[in-house]
Amino acid sequence: MPNVISTNRMTLAYDKGEKEIIRNATFRIKKGEFVFITGPSGSGKSTLLKSFYGQLVPKKGDLVVGGLDMTNVSKKNLQKLRTHLGIIFQDYKLINEWTVAKNIVLPLIIAGYNVDMQQTQAQRLLKHVKLEGKGDMYPLQLSGGEQQRVGVARALSKTPFLILADEPTGNLDEYSSNVIWDLMENACDQLGATVVVVTHRIPTIFNIPYRHFIIENGGIHEVH
Amino acid sequence: MPNVISTNRMTLAYDKGEKEIIRNATFRIKKGEFVFITGPSGSGKSTLLKSFYGQLVPKKGDLVVGGLDMTNVSKKNLQKLRTHLGIIFQDYKLINEWTVAKNIVLPLIIAGYNVDMQQTQAQRLLKHVKLEGKGDMYPLQLSGGEQQRVGVARALSKTPFLILADEPTGNLDEYSSNVIWDLMENACDQLGATVVVVTHRIPTIFNIPYRHFIIENGGIHEVH
Amino acid sequence: MKSIKHHLMFILPLLAILLGVESFMVFGRVTASYGENLKKAYTILVVTRKPMTPEAFRKIDNNIDRVETIKRRSIVEQIAQGMSNISTQEILKSLPQFYTVKLNRYLSNAQIDVIKQHLIRDPNVRRVETFGQAHNANYNLYMLIRAALWMFVGFMVFTSLFLVVKQMEIWQLEHRERMQVMEILGASAMLRSGVLFRIALTDALIAALTTIGVFAFLRYGWVARSEIDLLMRKQDLFFQYKDILILLGIALVIVLVSVVLVSRNVKEVRDV
Amino acid sequence: MKSIKHHLMFILPLLAILLGVESFMVFGRVTASYGENLKKAYTILVVTRKPMTPEAFRKIDNNIDRVETIKRRSIVEQIAQGMSNISTQEILKSLPQFYTVKLNRYLSNAQIDVIKQHLIRDPNVRRVETFGQAHNANYNLYMLIRAALWMFVGFMVFTSLFLVVKQMEIWQLEHRERMQVMEILGASAMLRSGVLFRIALTDALIAALTTIGVFAFLRYGWVARSEIDLLMRKQDLFFQYKDILILLGIALVIVLVSVVLVSRNVKEVRDV
Numbered sequence: 004m005p006n007v008i009s010t011n012r013m014t015l016a017y018d019k020g021e022k023e024i025i026r027n028a029t030f031r032i033k034k035g036e037f038v039f040i041t042g043p044s045g046s047g048k049s050t051l052l053k054s055f056y057g058q059l060v061p062k063k064g065d066l067v068v069g070g071l072d073m074t075n076v077s078k079k080n081l082q083k084l085r086t087h088l089g090i091i092f093q094d095y096k097l098i099n100e101w102t103v104a105k106n107i108v109l110p111l112i113i114a115g116y117n118v119d120m121q122q123t124q125a126q127r128l129l130k131h132v133k134l135e136g137k138g139d140m141y142p143l144q145l146s147g148g149e150q151q152r153v154g155v156a157r158a159l160s161k162t163p164f165l166i167l168a169d170e171p172t173g174n175l176d177e178y179s180s181n182v183i184w185d186l187m188e189n190a191c192d193q194l195g196a197t198v199v200v201v202t203h204r205i206p207t208i209f210n211i212p213y214r215h216f217i218i219e220n221g222g223i224h225e226v227h
Numbered sequence: 228m229p230n231v232i233s234t235n236r237m238t239l240a241y242d243k244g245e246k247e248i249i250r251n252a253t254f255r256i257k258k259g260e261f262v263f264i265t266g267p268s269g270s271g272k273s274t275l276l277k278s279f280y281g282q283l284v285p286k287k288g289d290l291v292v293g294g295l296d297m298t299n300v301s302k303k304n305l306q307k308l309r310t311h312l313g314i315i316f317q318d319y320k321l322i323n324e325w326t327v328a329k330n331i332v333l334p335l336i337i338a339g340y341n342v343d344m345q346q347t348q349a350q351r352l353l354k355h356v357k358l359e360g361k362g363d364m365y366p367l368q369l370s371g372g373e374q375q376r377v378g379v380a381r382a383l384s385k386t387p388f389l390i391l392a393d394e395p396t397g398n399l400d401e402y403s404s405n406v407i408w409d410l411m412e413n414a415c416d417q418l419g420a421t422v423v424v425v426t427h428r429i430p431t432i433f434n435i436p437y438r439h440f441i442i443e444n445g446g447i448h449e450v451h
Numbered sequence: 452m453k454s455i456k457h458h459l460m461f462i463l464p465l466l467a468i469l470l471g472v473e474s475f476m477v478f479g480r481v482t483a484s485y486g487e488n489l490k491k492a493y494t495i496l497v498v499t500r501k502p503m504t505p506e507a508f509r510k511i512d513n514n515i516d517r518v519e520t521i522k523r524r525s526i527v528e529q530i531a532q533g534m535s536n537i538s539t540q541e542i543l544k545s546l547p548q549f550y551t552v553k554l555n556r557y558l559s560n561a562q563i564d565v566i567k568q569h570l571i572r573d574p575n576v577r578r579v580e581t582f583g584q585a586h587n588a589n590y591n592l593y594m595l596i597r598a599a600l601w602m603f604v605g606f607m608v609f610t611s612l613f614l615v616v617k618q619m620e621i622w623q624l625e626h627r628e629r630m631q632v633m634e635i636l637g638a639s640a641m642l643r644s645g646v647l648f649r650i651a652l653t654d655a656l657i658a659a660l661t662t663i664g665v666f667a668f669l670r671y672g673w674v675a676r677s678e679i680d681l682l683m684r685k686q687d688l689f690f691q692y693k694d695i696l697i698l699l700g701i702a703l704v705i706v707l708v709s710v711v712l713v714s715r716n717v718k719e720v721r722d723v
Numbered sequence: 724m725k726s727i728k729h730h731l732m733f734i735l736p737l738l739a740i741l742l743g744v745e746s747f748m749v750f751g752r753v754t755a756s757y758g759e760n761l762k763k764a765y766t767i768l769v770v771t772r773k774p775m776t777p778e779a780f781r782k783i784d785n786n787i788d789r790v791e792t793i794k795r796r797s798i799v800e801q802i803a804q805g806m807s808n809i810s811t812q813e814i815l816k817s818l819p820q821f822y823t824v825k826l827n828r829y830l831s832n833a834q835i836d837v838i839k840q841h842l843i844r845d846p847n848v849r850r851v852e853t854f855g856q857a858h859n860a861n862y863n864l865y866m867l868i869r870a871a872l873w874m875f876v877g878f879m880v881f882t883s884l885f886l887v888v889k890q891m892e893i894w895q896l897e898h899r900e901r902m903q904v905m906e907i908l909g910a911s912a913m914l915r916s917g918v919l920f921r922i923a924l925t926d927a928l929i930a931a932l933t934t935i936g937v938f939a940f941l942r943y944g945w946v947a948r949s950e951i952d953l954l955m956r957k958q959d960l961f962f963q964y965k966d967i968l969i970l971l972g973i974a975l976v977i978v979l980v981s982v983v984l985v986s987r988n989v990k991e992v993r994d995v
């Protein structure tokens with residue numbers, strides 16, 4: 004299987020701080036793999052995901068995502084890559100002036116799908132994340148966990164080749180969490196997506212093989 | 228012990244929806260008690276807390292918080308009540324243009340404390356939530372879990388008589404979560420605060436007695 | 452840096468408003484003074500058979516103010532100079548009486564024509580000359596200036612209002628989050644909008660003082676060196692001390708209204 | 724409801740700008756036309772010993788345009804009427820030549836004085852009358868109008884600029900979140916600001932058409948019924964077809980610049 008993500012001695016840091024959040028990370032994630040990333044609060048998990056979707060350019064070293072050299076990627080290519088990712092943000096990043104349904108199909112809007120397809124897909128996804136009947140509400144009228152599930156639904160709306168999920172169950176009870184984990188398993192197992200999930204709690208029951216990376220003190224190591 | 232919160236057949240609903248989120252809830256929380264509230268996502272936990280701090284007025288029934296009749300409270304009294312609460316919001320509600328330190332001492336600013344006291348208190352609290360040295364950063368430069376801890380520190384900065392915490396550990400790893408639980412225990416046990424915590428996961432190790440309410444299908448019942 | 456930019460963003464629109472207000476006041480004063488001049492300068496020439504008193508004229512039309520008799524001797528002497536065989540006296544005797552008549556208001560051509568008709572109807576009046584051409588041009592110009600003035604005022608009020616509304620919208624958007632958080636933690640309305648009040652008051656002061664400065668400079672610097680004699684003669688119209696109060700007052704009112712509206716509007720959003 | 728309010732919030736400032744632009748153009752045309760009238764109306768009276776040709780006058784001062792000989796016979800006949808023992812012929816012979824001289828530019832009093840000096844220096848010229856008083860008032864007024872016009876333009880440019888800047892700030896604040904989310908999900912710049920472009924373009928169109936409507940109404944409605952004869956005579960100055968293009972052009976440019984700046988500015992915020 005080809006690499007979907009591969010790094011070589013990659014170092015990540017934010018512009019203003021000299022502090023290196025991630026130092027000399029070298030790893031590979033292959034197509035169709037399921038990866039959990041854990042680590043203490045503030046260790047750099049979200050930062051690592053940011054580098055995967057091109058929001059943060061590595062200070063040093065190499066990073067290749069979906070065949071693109073992320074240290075030197077054109078705007079056009081980055082845009083194209085992003086339309087093929089399914090990103091779940093820790094702070095959801097929903098558009099509050101849009102209805103839930105419209106938020107969910109934003110990737111379809113960007114890809115230029117017609118309205119009919121948008122609506123069909125919206126209804127299907129609302130059912131998947133157990134938000135039937137809430138499509139016409141606005142994000143601020145939803146509970147925290149409901150907003151989080153909207154974020155999940157949006158990430159899955161265009162069957163991405165790579166899913167980057169940042170704490171997708173942080174605000175969910177056990178039942179809802181399991182719904183989300185099932186969706187993730189399915190995306191990986193049935194649809195062949197590569198999935199990278201940041202979480203504080205790896206689910207106790209998980210039905211497909213996975214890898215587990217731990218970030219600590221700037222280093223990344225894999226648990227075997 | 229006197230009641231800090233007492234309800235009688237209280238019903239909560241949002242203005243526009245006819246849906247009643249909480250129906251006919253009757254319970255009492257006494258001074259110094261520690262209460263966990265759990266329930267599925269979207270069941271009305273945050274909504275219940277909103278009624279406690281006067282953000283949502285009960286549709287029917289009675290609600291008394293800190294001796295104030297919340298169905299008919301004057302603006303002035305509500306303001307005063309709020310300055311004595313310690314609220315931790317599910318979405319943190321930090322002020323992004325202010326530094327972390329200033330965010331933490333907002334309750335002191337509102338109470339008119341002088342700058343020296345503000346600074347001393349800010350340093351003390353930053354240490355408590357393990358954010359030493361991040362006082363001069365801005366909320367958007369922090370990780371999700373770090374922002375959450377800023378929210379916790381702010382709620383504790385003026386030793387409130389009632390702490391209302393909405394998923395205070397949702398974005399935290401186990402170590403950070405335990406730090407927060409210790410602070411909560413301490414506030415209740417040592418400082419005599421009444422604490423109401425909404426969470427999806429009651430900590431496995433908890434050193435003081437607590438009560439446990441479950442919200443489901445609009446009803447509230449206590450687990451004994 | 453960012454805070455200077457923030458201040459400027461409020462000072463400049465305020466400045467625009469105040470400069471507009473002051474310009475309007477100055478322009479209004481200059482036009483009024485010019486209208487006064489026009490009125491004074493305008494005369495009707497009346498030729499009568501027999502001498503007439505000012506009262507007799509006023510009885511004919513009550514818009515008539517002062518009446519002056521034209522000394523005919525000098526005119527006649529000039530003509531007589533060129534003709535050897537007639538005496539000044541002889542010409543004078545055969546010449547009618549000439550009067551210049553001044554009006555007490557500045558009137559349009561049509562209104563002056565009415566006066567002319569009144570005068571001509573009197574059997575003693577032989578001829579009335581109203582200098583319609585020149586007068587008409589002046590009157591038109593005067594009306595045009597006034598029309599322009601009102602257009603200017605309209606435009607000013609319109610845009611100023613919008614600038615204030617826009618600034619309020621911006622404040623609302625920028626401070627909504629902060630104000631909502633502060634409210635939910637029990638801050639009083641005063642405390643929530645305290646920053647806004649402080650920014651707004653200093654900015655109002657700066658804007659008002661700048662405007663005053665600009666016009667004081669215009670009065671003592673530019674006007675004095677300008678080529679426009681009318682302005683030079685009327686320097687005092689350009690800036691008066693009472694303007695300081697008016698400008699400060701307007702700036703304060705705008706600022707207070709904006710801030711109060713912003714903090715009220717933000718408060719109304721209940722579900723944060 | 725909310726969307727109508729949103730549109731209005733952009734249409735109204737745009738309207739302010741366009742009304743300002745059109746007012747400015749109209750005002751400019753009317754003033755220019757008035758200056759033309761003043762030039763045509765102004766004459767210098769010259770009295771010479773012997774007859775002089777227009778070329779001879781122009782040689783004296785090149786600001787002189789047309790020269791007309793005054794028919795003396797009618798004047799003299801009036802005087803002769805009152806005096807029985809002299810003939811018109813006799814007076815005519817002793818009278819000098821009278822000319823009215825027109826200028827090719829509209830000049831200040833000082834400049835006219837120079838021409839007067841030039842004329843007087845000629846030995847044939849006996850007397851030059853320049854009607855200084857009336858002319859001076861006209862000239863001052865003309866200059867005042869022009870000063871007011873420039874003040875108006877200055878104010879307009881200033882406030883318009885601010886209105887646009889304010890609107891951009893508001894857009895930026897309102898759409899920042901949406902645009903950032905869309906960018907991070909791979910939307911092109913065009914798609915991200917598509918809504919803005921659509922809103923802005925319709926609003927620009929509405930504002931331009933409204934302005935055109937207002938001035939077309941002024942021309943065919945208000946001016947026709949106005950009391951200001953100058954305006955009535957010059958209706959066509961009030962609204963010309965090329966204005967439509969100018970207004971549409973300005974509206975479009977403002978809108979495009981705003982939208983492009985907004986989407987560029989939002990994009991620069993990297994860490995969402």
Ligand SMILES: Nc1ncnc2c1ncn2[C@@H]1O[C@H](COP(=O)(O)OP(=O)(O)OP(=O)(O)O)[C@@H](O)[C@H]1O
Pocket residue numbers: 017020024042043044045046047048049050051093367368369370371372373398399400994
């Ligand atoms: N925009 C930023 N500018 C500067 N520093 C930042 C920025 N974002 C994050 N950081 C810093 O980088 C570090 C890692 O942040 P990151 O968000 O990657 O943590 P995390 O592992 O996702 O933590 P959590 O589990 O709490 O979400 C933190 O210490 C934070 O202060």
Ligand SMILES: Nc1ncnc2c1ncn2[C@@H]1O[C@H](COP(=O)(O)OP(=O)(O)OP(=O)(O)O)[C@@H](O)[C@H]1O
Pocket residue numbers: 143144145146147148149174175176241244248266267268269270271272273274275317722
């Ligand atoms: N502002 C609002 N207007 C209308 N309905 C709302 C509003 N806020 C919440 N709701 C609805 O009320 C219900 C309860 O929401 P609430 O936030 O109390 O849930 P919760 O128990 O806190 O869930 P979670 O665990 O996901 O945070 C939800 O179904 C939600 O759609």
Ligand SMILES: [Mg+2]
Pocket residue numbers: 048049050093169370371372
């Ligand atoms: Mg994170």
Ligand SMILES: [Mg+2]
Pocket residue numbers: 146147148272273274317393
């Ligand atoms: Mg909640």
